[in-house]
Amino acid sequence: MTSLDAVTAWVGNYRKAWETNDPRHIGDLFTEDAAYFTEPYAEPWLGRDTIVxxxxxIKDEPGSTTFEWHxxxxxxxxxxxxxxxxxxNDVYSNLWVLRLDNLGQARQxxxxxxKHPRS
Structure with missing residues (x-):
């Protein structure tokens, strides 16, 4: 079940995983059988271990990004x-589609x- 509180917590934990690249933090975001689509029509990364x-x-280095969301x-x-x-050197607009389970982990x-054009 998804709620604003669950989404806010998940995005906060996603950002923590992004900034630490800690495999445990990354894995905790997803269900065991989750599907992570890095692009809408790409082959998904299937399962927690594969996602990690x-x-x-392709990790980003900690501190190399800023992130604002709503x-x-x-x-x-x-x-x-x-x-x-x-x-x-780059700015990206993101649209995320997130499906959480009852424990607040992403199923999908x-x-x-x-990418924003350079001015």
Whole structure:
């Protein structure tokens, strides 16, 4: 079941995992059989162990980004989150589709990201 409190906690924990690259923090975000779509039509990373492995293979260095977000929609079944990620040389707009279980872990997570044009 998804609620604003659960989504807020999950995004906070996601950011903690992003900043630490601690395999335990990453794994705690997802159910054992979760599907993580890094792009809407990409092959998903399936299962917690695979998600941790793939995350760490392309990790960002701690402190290399800023991140602002707000919920667009939260229902019992899913949440949609709009965010902006700023790297030293690039900015991305993000749309996340998140499906949580009753324990607040992601069953399914899909990222839609768009790189801002350079001015």
């Amino acid at each position: 492995e793939k995350w760490l293979a 919920p667009l929609l939260v229902t019992e079944e899913l949440a949609m989150i709009e965010a902006t990620t700023t790297y030293p 997570f899909t990222e839609w990201w768009m």
